[in-house]
Amino acid sequence: MPEPPPDILIRAMEPADLADLTEAWNQPGAYAGTLQLPYASLEARQARFAAKPPSQTNLAAVIGGKAVGMLFLSREDGRRAHVGSIGMAVHDAYAGRGVGAALMAAMVDLADNWLQLKRIELNVYADNARAIGLYERFGFEREGLCRAFAWRGGAYADALAMARLRL
DSSP: OOOOOTTEEEEEOOGGGHHHHHHHHTSHHHHHSSSOOTTOOHHHHHHHHHTOOTTEEEEEEEETTEEEEEEEEEEOOGGGTTEEEEEEEEOGGGTTTTHHHHHHHHHHHHHHHTSOOSEEEEEEETTOHHHHHHHHHTTOEEEEEEEEEEEETTEEEEEEEEEEEOO
């Protein structure tokens, strides 16, 4: 797996990160590439973070003291206790600088070495070549096409279902 650039710190997301991350999620590229809506308020983000289930781990990517990206890993339960699902976003101004790779490396380490997850799942818009390439570099494979997955920018957008299996 690629080593993250030395200027990127990956750590648990803290309530103090929410102002920076709200700015990141409100960037056009970030909300176009996720299921987030534009114009989300800090108050709404704080409420969502406070309601986070214990089975969810949120990681923050920090550069120069500013949270510029985040990744969540939600663990399933019952007969799917071996499965986690992820989502992430990176501030538009920091895209292409290794933030996503650093978040993915930390998540894979957590999933494999601490949570004993066999399978990690995600959905990604089918036209998001940069994200698909990142996920494939971390061993994710395409499992299917979800047609009209979400309403985005005035039209339905397809998504790929992808997963990584730890052998």
